[in-house]
Amino acid sequence: MDLHLVQAFVDIVEAGNLAEAGRRRGVTRSQISRQLGQLEEQAGAMLLRRTTRRLEMTDAGQSLYEHGLRILQEVAAAQAEIDSLGKTLRGHVRVSVPTGLGDAFIAPLLLQFAEKHPGISLRVFFANRVTDLIAAEIDVALKVTSEPPLDTVARDVCPIHWQLCASPAYLAGIAPIREPADLAACRFLCPPYTSRRFLLTLGRDTCDGPEREDVDITPYLQSEHFPFLMNAVRQGHGISLLPLYMTWEDVRRGTLVPVLPDWKPKGLGNRLYIFTTANPHLSMATRALISFLRETVAELDVFKER
Template sequence: MATWEGVNEFVTVAETGSFTNAARRLGVSTAQVSRQVSALEGRLATKLLYRTTRRVSVTEAGQVYYQQCRQVLDALEEAERSMTSMQGAPRGKLRITAPVTYGETTIAPLVNDFVLRHPELEVEMKLTNQKLDLVADGFDLAIRLGKLEDSSMMARRLASRSLHVCAAPSYLSAHGTPHALSELDRHNCLQGNLDYWRFQDQGKPRNIRVKGSIRCDSGRALLDAALKGIGIVQLPDYYVQQALDAGELIPLLTHYREDDDGIWAIYPHNRHLSPKVRMLLDFFTESLSQ
């Protein structure tokens, strides 16, 4: 077994770009990763990594060794997946990240249901609106909303989301109902992170700059303000659908509504999907399509 010591640590450092990120992914100390990689270099009598105070990079010899080791580790992972598939029950750790609100309202409950079915799983879930580096931070899966920007990841579309412009009846009674995009500049438009709203006009995307008395990066806070009649809001369906169905909010400018965009699961392109990740993806797809 001595010949394998340090291989996984080296591969992880090469993929994450630092000893700290590698240690985080492997669940060990940075010192242990450094010690194992140094011992591996000693056995091979070859320098695999360049180390500076700011970064770690792979040497030319290290690149060759990495490619060979990656193939071996992929083969081992495939063998493990085969055994897991034969046993039928997903087990081990799953690391998932998702946006905060959608994660709280939709993804986390589904993950909990999945764990109830497969109690041998250990799930670590991080809810954040920051787009984390899946490889560097060691995540198996991320949920992303809207248009995808990172082409280095594999993606599966799980569901769709739509943006709704709406307001409370009390606001519309006091300030009138806008029927055209040009009328928005006369209304109190509650803003999120962006100073424009997205529409589709005559089949083409169109962004309209808006302004209002409240600006907040929380969709729930903007929903509360809209329900209290403070202004008009544009939010995804998972924030406002219940209020729309109950008549607490009135849909506006529906003929300018942008086409639905996606809710995606993404994962690193250089990884074969393990059975547990594939089963979770299938469970998400089935549940969200209902």
């Protein structure tokens, strides 16, 4: 069976129609249709049912797609292995990184990786809401969460610490914040929560053991784009709940001041993970990127608790 035709069939299934598959492969619709016909002739079975609206796989098509996909992945992995013997990794990796974290800290690392491995091409997406890696056509995704999805392979990178802080000007204009309950009267800036009000959870260690406080808060300003929230808190719009990696430099310079520093707030995720699909045949290029990010990200000062 011609592997070139098998690849065409896999592309048709993933594209959903002949026209789109042809566009992805750089051929006409008639050419991709002819390739499908040749493969069906070689297989001795109908692989796709053509309806007016879509293509549906037959049982034979489903079987060929699953086995063909694994075969093609093995061939790609073998080629990458051969390339690696010559000390040059080759391939293409599609990677998704969160905004804020990606802009400030991951992007420079990806450029280092690209310079180190010129044979690997990267396609980088900056997004916070990638959940289905297959549908989004993503090979590697970095995400902050406390509960990794069960349908992915999650590789732990490092802990994520959160911080409450505000500008000196904002704090000078309000009553002193001495205990968690005082936060309820403040303008609060934070990432989006599912409801308009939410319970902010804070904890600390005392001589008598761990202590916890919950504060019912109505956010004044919410955004999943952390650079926007950082500008807002710098300009004195309120007290922010942000990851330590976003605030540490401003706190060091004194442009932001920690609020209730003895208390540790609970944020929207306590660890950074690298996600991939449950695929045992990751390419050498993908594995190289994962290894590089796990080694370099965790060593950044911004991820170390202070």
